[in-house]
Amino acid sequence: xxxxxxxxxxxxxxxxxxxxxxxxxxxxxxxxxxxxxxxxxxxxxxxxxxxxxxxxxxxxxxxxxxxxxxxxxxxxxxxxxxxxxxxxxxxxxxxxxxxxxxxxxxxxxxxxxxxxxxxxxxxxxxxxxxxxxxxxxxxxxxxxxxxxxxxxxxxxxxxxxxxxxxxxxxxxxxxxxxxxxxxxxxxxxxxxxxxxxxxxxxxxxxxxxxxxxxxxxxxxxxxxxxxxxxxxxxxxxxxxxxxxxxxxxxxxxxxxxxxxxxxxxxxxxxxxxxxxxxxxxxxxxxxxxxxxxxxxxxxxxxxxxxxxxxxxxxxxxxxxxxxxxxxxxxxxxxxxxxxxxxxxxxxxxxxxxxxxxxxxxxxxxxxxxxxxxxxxxxxxxxxxx
Numbered sequence: 001x002x003x004x005x006x007x008x009x010x011x012x013x014x015x016x017x018x019x020x021x022x023x024x025x026x027x028x029x030x031x032x033x034x035x036x037x038x039x040x041x042x043x044x045x046x047x048x049x050x051x052x053x054x055x056x057x058x059x060x061x062x063x064x065x066x067x068x069x070x071x072x073x074x075x076x077x078x079x080x081x082x083x084x085x086x087x088x089x090x091x092x093x094x095x096x097x098x099x100x101x102x103x104x105x106x107x108x109x110x111x112x113x114x115x116x117x118x119x120x121x122x123x124x125x126x127x128x129x130x131x132x133x134x135x136x137x138x139x140x141x142x143x144x145x146x147x148x149x150x151x152x153x154x155x156x157x158x159x160x161x162x163x164x165x166x167x168x169x170x171x172x173x174x175x176x177x178x179x180x181x182x183x184x185x186x187x188x189x190x191x192x193x194x195x196x197x198x199x200x201x202x203x204x205x206x207x208x209x210x211x212x213x214x215x216x217x218x219x220x221x222x223x224x225x226x227x228x229x230x231x232x233x234x235x236x237x238x239x240x241x242x243x244x245x246x247x248x249x250x251x252x253x254x255x256x257x258x259x260x261x262x263x264x265x266x267x268x269x270x271x272x273x274x275x276x277x278x279x280x281x282x283x284x285x286x287x288x289x290x291x292x293x294x295x296x297x298x299x300x301x302x303x304x305x306x307x308x309x310x311x312x313x314x315x316x317x318x319x320x321x322x323x324x325x326x327x328x329x330x331x332x333x334x335x336x337x338x339x340x341x342x343x344x345x346x347x348x349x350x351x352x353x354x355x356x357x358x359x360x361x362x363x364x365x366x367x368x369x370x371x372x373x374x375x376x377x378x379x380x381x382x383x384x385x
Contacts, residue, residue, distance in 0.1 A: 083118065083122075083320060083324040084324070086317070086320065086321050086324065087308075087321055087324040087325050087328060090249075090308040090309055090310050090311075090321055090325065091306060091308055092297060092301045092306060092307040092308065092309060093301075093306075097309070098294050098297050098298055098309070099294070101250070101252055101309030101311075102250075102252055102290055102293060102294055102297075102309060103252070103254075115316045115320065118320060119159070119319060119320065119323060122320070122323040122324060122327055123162060123163030123164075123323065124163065125327055126160070126163055126164060126323065126326060126327055126330065127163050127164055127165065129327070129330035129331065129334050130164050130165055130168055130200060130330070131165070132334045132335075132336070133168075133198055133200075133330065133333075133334045134165075134168055134198045134375065134376070135375055136198075136334060136335060137197060137198075137379075138197055138242075138243040139197065139198065139243050139245075139333060139334060140195040140196060140197055140198060140199050140200070140201070140243060140244045140245075141195065141199075141200045141201070141244065141245050141246075141247070141326075141329065141330065141333065142194065142195055142201050142203070142239065142244050142245070142246045142247070143157075143160065143200065143201065143202045143203065143246075143247045143249070143326060144203045144206045144208075144246065144247070144248045144249065145157055145202065145203065145204055145205075145249050145251065145322075146205060146206065146208055146209075146248070146249070146250045146251070147249075147250055147251030147252065147253070147312065148251075148252075148253055148258060148282070148286075148289070149258070149279050149282055150253065150257075150258055150261040150262060150265075150279070151251035151252070151253045151258075151312050152251055152253075152312050152315060152318055153204050153205070153251060154173075154204060155315065155318075155319070156249070156251060156310075156312075156318055156319060156322045157171060157202045157204060159319040159322060159323060160202065160319075160322050160323055160326050161200070161202060164200065168198055168199050168200060169199065169200050169201075169202070170193070170195065170199055170200075170201045170202070171201075171202045171204065172193045172201065172202070172203050172204070173203075173204040173205065174189070174190070174193075174203065174204065174205045174206060174209065175205075177189065186207060186210045186228065187207060187231060187232075187235055190203075190206060190207050190235075191235070194239060194244065195244060197243070197379075198376075207228075207232055207235075208232070208296055208300070210228060211225050211228050211229060211232070211292075211296050212289065212292045212293055212296050213289075215292050216285060216288055216289055216292055225295075225296075226299065229296060229299040229300050230299075232300055233299075233300055233302055236300075236302065236304060236305045237302075237304060240304040240305070245329055245330075245332070245333040246304065246305040247305075247308070247325060247326060247329045248300075248301075248305055248306065248307045248308065249307075249308050249310055249322060249325065250293070250297065250307060250308070250309045250310065251310055251312040251318060252309050252310065252311055252312060253312050253313055254313055255283075255286055257313045258283060258286070259283065262275070262279055262280070262283065297309075308321075308325055310322060310325075
């Protein structure tokens with residue numbers, strides 16, 4: 001039995017591997033792990049360079065800014081300094097930030113030694129803030145993840161949502177609109193997927209595809225694209241005024257890495273069926289897509305919903321940056337939960353020796369899971385009352 005390549009164009013453009021005999025034992029021996037998760041030789045070469053790419057604000061190992069500095073290096077600033085400067089370097093404030101972020105060359109960002117420990121720490125703090133948000137009425141979070149194909153959108157969403165309470169998380173992946181969705185305005189299906197109070201909603205692609213992809217394919221004119229950007233800004237204002245904080249992330253990948261990942265998927269028998277001619281078509285029009293994304297990001301990076309361009313050639317750096325960006329948003333959006341500890345006395349204070357003047361001040365506490373469920377139950381009862 002043999003598995004044919006997905007299409008002729010993929011066979012001729014990417015690589016001519018012909019028919020591949022699908023034998024599990026042989027495949028496991030020939031492909032011990034998916035090449036998509038194994039860095040290429042060129043990626044290893046980039047990692048060996050300890051110099052800053054010109055124009056890149058993310059510094060190399062051991063410089064005075066501490067970006068990429070290994071733990072224990074003198075003047076590194078530690079994990080928190082690394083994460084703070086990494087997340088700050090992704091923020092889009094003006095056109096220069098967009099030009100710097102959306103480049104076709106890979107950024108030389110070194111991966112810290114304690115990647116797994118840093119991810120566990122960030123996920124633990126995210127879980128705490130999610131519990132606080134469940135206790136705070138009227139607060140929700142929307143995370144929009146955009147990027148080129150093979151940039152790791154699903155993987156970054158998995159990394160951000162992995163440590164959260166599943167009952168308070170929704171993940172929506174938007175594809176080509178169906179007939180019912182085309183009968184309404186282009187924002188209709190996105191409004192239906194907006195997060196409810198207390199929820200964190202992750203969107204894999206969003207209404208920006210109706211601006212960028214539709215413009216590249218000629219489905220909308222430049223004037224219509226600008227009008228849609230204005231409508232998106234107004235829609236995000238409505239969400240923000242109703243208690244929804246928005247995080248917009250664009251995962252940028254160098255063109256060289258994109259070609260490596262397309263070839264790796266086509267070469268692996270276990271993932272070749274996922275390849276399609278559309279991936280090749282987008283690579284041939286990569287320059288046009290990049291230019292359209294620059295315009296869309298410049299038009300929709302607003303004070304209530306800033307864009308963040310995350311370098312995604314290295315999955316570890318990408319996940320750390322996304323986790324820190326989400327944690328920063330929750331720290332700003334979710335107020336601390338506090339309560340007053342009440343004293344319970346039996347009889348008079350004189351007989352018990354209790355001094356009422358020594359009542360403790362209000363202290364912060366982490367609400368229990370039972371308290372969270374009680375709040376949810378009360379909301380349901382109020383809704384149906």
